[in-house]
Amino acid sequence: MTRVFVPDDAAALSMGADKVASALKAEADKRNLNIEIIRNGSRGLLYLEPLVEVETSAGRVAYGPVAVKDAASLFEADFLNGGKHRLGHGLTEEIDYLKKQERLTFARCGIIDPLSVAEYKAHGGFAGLAAALKKSGADICKDVTESGLRGRGGAGFPTGIKWKTVHDARADQKYVCCNADEGDSGTFADRMLMEGDPFTLIEGMTIAGIATGATQGYVYIRSEYPHAIAKMKQAIAVLLAAGFLGDNIQGSGKSFALAVRTGAGAYICGEETSMLESLEGKRGMVRPKPPIPALEGLFGKPTVINNVLSFAAVPDILSHGAEFYRNYGMGRSRGTLPFQLAGNIRQGGLVEKAFGITLRQLLEDFGGGTFSGRPARAIQVGGPLGSYVPASQFDMAMDYETFAANGAMVGHGGIVVFDDTVDMARQARFAMEFCAIESCGKCTPCRIGAVRGVEVIDRIIAGVERDKNLIVLDDLCQTMTEGSLCAMGGLTPMPVQSAVKHFPEDFDRPPVAKAAE
Ligand SMILES: Cc1cc2nc3c(=O)[nH]c(=O)nc-3n(C[C@H](O)[C@H](O)[C@H](O)COP(=O)(O)O)c2cc1C
Ligand code: SF4
Numbered sequence: 001m002t003r004v005f006v007p008d009d010a011a012a013l014s015m016g017a018d019k020v021a022s023a024l025k026a027e028a029d030k031r032n033l034n035i036e037i038i039r040n041g042s043r044g045l046l047y048l049e050p051l052v053e054v055e056t057s058a059g060r061v062a063y064g065p066v067a068v069k070d071a072a073s074l075f076e077a078d079f080l081n082g083g084k085h086r087l088g089h090g091l092t093e094e095i096d097y098l099k100k101q102e103r104l105t106f107a108r109c110g111i112i113d114p115l116s117v118a119e120y121k122a123h124g125g126f127a128g129l130a131a132a133l134k135k136s137g138a139d140i141c142k143d144v145t146e147s148g149l150r151g152r153g154g155a156g157f158p159t160g161i162k163w164k165t166v167h168d169a170r171a172d173q174k175y176v177c178c179n180a181d182e183g184d185s186g187t188f189a190d191r192m193l194m195e196g197d198p199f200t201l202i203e204g205m206t207i208a209g210i211a212t213g214a215t216q217g218y219v220y221i222r223s224e225y226p227h228a229i230a231k232m233k234q235a236i237a238v239l240l241a242a243g244f245l246g247d248n249i250q251g252s253g254k255s256f257a258l259a260v261r262t263g264a265g266a267y268i269c270g271e272e273t274s275m276l277e278s279l280e281g282k283r284g285m286v287r288p289k290p291p292i293p294a295l296e297g298l299f300g301k302p303t304v305i306n307n308v309l310s311f312a313a314v315p316d317i318l319s320h321g322a323e324f325y326r327n328y329g330m331g332r333s334r335g336t337l338p339f340q341l342a343g344n345i346r347q348g349g350l351v352e353k354a355f356g357i358t359l360r361q362l363l364e365d366f367g368g369g370t371f372s373g374r375p376a377r378a379i380q381v382g383g384p385l386g387s388y389v390p391a392s393q394f395d396m397a398m399d400y401e402t403f404a405a406n407g408a409m410v411g412h413g414g415i416v417v418f419d420d421t422v423d424m425a426r427q428a429r430f431a432m433e434f435c436a437i438e439s440c441g442k443c444t445p446c447r448i449g450a451v452r453g454v455e456v457i458d459r460i461i462a463g464v465e466r467d468k469n470l471i472v473l474d475d476l477c478q479t480m481t482e483g484s485l486c487a488m489g490g491l492t493p494m495p496v497q498s499a500v501k502h503f504p505e506d507f508d509r510p511p512v513a514k515a516a517e
Helices: 010-016 017-030 068-074 119-122 127-133 139-146 159-168 189-196 198-212 226-241 272-279 308-320 322-326 360-365 400-407 424-438 444-461 466-483 487-491 493-502
Strands: 003-004 035-038 052-056 059-061 088-091 177-178 216-222 257-263 303-307 336-343 349-354 376-381 388-390 414-419
Touching: 010 017, 010 035, 010 189, 017 068, 017 177, 052 068, 059 360, 088 322, 127 159, 127 198, 127 308, 139 159, 139 198, 139 308, 139 322, 159 198, 159 303, 177 189, 177 198, 177 308, 177 349, 189 198, 189 308, 189 336, 198 216, 198 226, 198 303, 216 226, 216 272, 226 257, 257 272, 272 303, 303 308, 303 493, 308 322, 336 360, 349 360, 360 376, 360 414, 376 424, 388 466, 424 444, 424 487, 424 493, 444 466, 444 487, 466 487, 466 493
Parallel strands: 003 035, 177 216, 177 303, 216 257, 336 414
Antiparallel strands: 003 052, 052 059, 059 088, 336 349, 376 388, 376 414
């Protein structure tokens, strides 16, 4: 029986993957052909979704983007044997976009049946857990520290050091919490992994539990991710039944329980202390630090909080060794980062590469330039709180320190491209407005500052006392940066000030004679 892969990743579903799967099955039935349709995760070539693959003796052959109307012609072209078709891309592994990547975290995503333990194991799954079960908690923390892994959620804090703090803390109960709130604009890597390879995340969290002595874990997922929520729940049930979760994991005497919790989709609930409040059933409000969550986190207990991608990087580190992971990357940014290409880009999708790749390489070599075909003018990197990088800096290497030195941040690896029709003054206004809407309201610089920020930028856009209002805006940004309780208010000035600095001409509106206020 020929195996045909049709992703059930949310991006593919949004492009009609369910209907395509049904159409292919119906067409096969009509022709008395025996096919098995596997619902895999996405390969990350979102511009080709739904990307249908056929297993042939030469390897998997890709066709996309496939629509229902293409089903009959695919059969006529003998696609079940990799036949030529206008939507054909040849062997999937040979597609340039994939071939040039360095996939560690996403090595299995889109390849295996996401809920098959046998396939997961056949592709190296649970080797990290097996290695961890033979080590002491302190040694696991040491491996993770030596790998150079830094938090992929945004702040880039060394993961091993965080784990060691929880390991060293004394408590009757400790927790492991996965931050899958993924609120950054243009990002989807967490979702894609949870839908396409959930066992990798669970394996990473289980290793964190074993390393630190935490026996209960939670995955906090935004409600806008119903497919990821469902897949994670199914994955947990499968692994419980297979003895990879729960009591006495694989006869080791170690236990780790895991549950999914759903957030209501507020951006601030991605901030770790706010997420803890939400997990405790309260409104998502930021907690002052100290105490740090590693010492007093969920329900006041020592808690590991990491992003999906941080946990998912760990199994490889344990199975291949810290050195293996460290060998990727540059400077203090070690390993790979799954970059997410979005916005005005021809070939949007997921690109996992070692740190050190430049923005231009991501935009041109992978993204194929802008979707509109016009020149790219700015790229916002690292979500809505990230800087707008001008074209003159597109050759900057993707590295935490290089970006910080240039007033920008890598964050969660979100890359949102804008062409030369963008109005950067309006983008600056948008950053302030976003903060005003999403602020948790706990501290004044953010709650009031963001609202005033919108007003000041509105005056600049209207051409009212431009020079004076630019000074006010700068002063306001400084207050927010220095006085905000968390990075929501603290980083909102980053996109605003980058827009003013790199695109001053967009703020040079014709003056009006009389002030509007
Ligand atoms: C406003 C705001 C939103 C955030 N949203 C997320 C998010 O959606 N996902 C995430 O992993 N981290 C997010 N973070 C960062 C977390 O606070 C925290 O640093 C992270 O979850 C720690 O995990 P890591 O060390 O693996 O990155 C956010 C931070 C702020 C200030
Ligand atoms: S900076 Fe904004 S989001 Fe953060 S605590 Fe203050 S009001 Fe809340």
